[in-house]
Each structure stands twice: as C-alpha cells, then as structure tokens.
Amino acid sequence: MLVKNDLFDYENRYIFQDSDFFKFSLDSILLAEYVNIPPKKVKILDMCAGNMAIPLILSKYTSSPIVGFEIQKRVAELGDKSVEINGLSHQLEIINDDVKNLGNYFSNEYFDIMVCNPPYFKYNKSEDRVINAKEELKYARHEISITLEDFFILARKYLVNKGSLYLVHRADRLDEIIALGFKYQIYAKNVQLITTKKMGKPYIVLAKCVKNSKPGIKFNCELCVDGVKSYQQIFKEES
Numbered sequence: 001m002l003v004k005n006d007l008f009d010y011e012n013r014y015i016f017q018d019s020d021f022f023k024f025s026l027d028s029i030l031l032a033e034y035v036n037i038p039p040k041k042v043k044i045l046d047m048c049a050g051n052m053a054i055p056l057i058l059s060k061y062t063s064s065p066i067v068g069f070e071i072q073k074r075v076a077e078l079g080d081k082s083v084e085i086n087g088l089s090h091q092l093e094i095i096n097d098d099v100k101n102l103g104n105y106f107s108n109e110y111f112d113i114m115v116c117n118p119p120y121f122k123y124n125k126s127e128d129r130v131i132n133a134k135e136e137l138k139y140a141r142h143e144i145s146i147t148l149e150d151f152f153i154l155a156r157k158y159l160v161n162k163g164s165l166y167l168v169h170r171a172d173r174l175d176e177i178i179a180l181g182f183k184y185q186i187y188a189k190n191v192q193l194i195t196t197k198k199m200g201k202p203y204i205v206l207a208k209c210v211k212n213s214k215p216g217i218k219f220n221c222e223l224c225v226d227g228v229k230s231y232q233q234i235f236k237e238e239s
Helices: 026-034 053-058 073-085 099-104 135-141 148-158 171-184
Strands: 002-006 014-018 044-046 066-069 092-095 111-116 159-170 186-195 204-211
Touching: 014 073, 026 053, 026 159, 026 204, 044 053, 053 066, 053 073, 053 092, 073 092, 099 148, 111 148, 148 159, 148 171, 148 186, 148 204, 159 171, 171 186, 171 204
Parallel strands: 044 066, 044 111, 066 092, 111 159
Antiparallel strands: 002 014, 159 204, 186 204
16 A cells, blocks of 8 residues: 655655555664765765665755666655655665666766665575565565675775765674675775664664775764654764
C-alpha cells in the first residue's frame, strides 16, 4: 500500500513508501547525517537510492546537486514521487538503472562525494528458497546485482582525486571495507561504530573512505542510539 510519511523529524520533508517494499531505515538516516558536505558546490551520488531518503536528508544541508541510482523500477518511482512532493526536482534526480551503468550518464572522476547504503548480505543462489521471495526486498538485502567490491570499483573510477566514499554497513564487514580500501586506494579515514542498546555490541558501522589518501584511520567514540529522539547533527562533534 502506498503511503506518504513524514521523513522522521526533518521539517518539510516527506517520503512515499510502500508497505510491500523495503522501507528506509535508521541506517539511511545515520549515513546521511554522517556525510560531511563542504560549503562549496559539489557533485553527490547516492549509489543505492531506494526511495531517495538519503538525498532528501542531504538536501537539508546543501544546495549541491544530488543524483540517486535505483535499479528497481517500482522503488525508483517512489523516489521520483518523493522528490516531486518536496519540490526538489531542481536539485535531486533519480535514475532508474543499474549503477554499474554509471558511465552511460557521467564521465570519469565526475563526483566529489559518493554515498552508499548497500545490500548487507552476501548472496548464494542455492539460498534462494530461504531468503525473501519479494524481489524488492531480496535485492535490497542481498548482493544479487552488485557486491561491496563493485562499489569500490565504481568509486575508484568516478570519484575525483581526494573524493570521498561514505558507507554504512554491518559492523562485521568492516574488515572487508578496510581491505577493499587498500585494494583500490580509497582508504578508510574515519570509522564510526553504532550500538542500538547500551552495553551492546556494535551492529552498524559508518566509514568515510578517501580516494588516493594516505592510509591511517581515525576511530570515533562508539555511539549508542538507544533512546535518541532526533538524529539531526548527531555527528557534529565528531566532524
């Protein structure tokens, strides 16, 4: 069922969602808040845009143009409706295509910032019968059409020199993020671990990786979001 919701507590931001699809989550909010956008005009890409939750939040903090890619047509249509209802068609654009076709739309080293809330789970075709049968949910959760490494390959090609790749992922895949950073010279420079319960183990990790930077990671203090009422500017002290 199609519904129009407030985008959490972001004033004058609305989002279209469908109860049959994968809805935007805390992970998307945290990633959007984690991105550090300079005051100058930059070019921003969301590689897994869904219904455009992340670009809608980012637009609260910048007037820079933001492009989102979404491979699933019905989900991209929700994103398009969300952009339109917020009156942001002049700033935000969603492209319904596989982000691996990025070169059909943009030149190499085009983007200053690339963000990604990717599928979290590796995919084995033999597991088809046990993962979610709905295509929208299956593609949102599992690396069926794209892998974590693919995002680094794209960032290597389409980020400007010293451009930033921002990722949110499961904390237990942080080792892969660091290893892929070394492989493609997009080194992890800042890492933020998130717990959802006090004294709980980190479940979510946020990482800022910079193209052609020097190796060396700053780990922020672990953040617990239990009981948090608003996520706006939640990382301001860490930036």
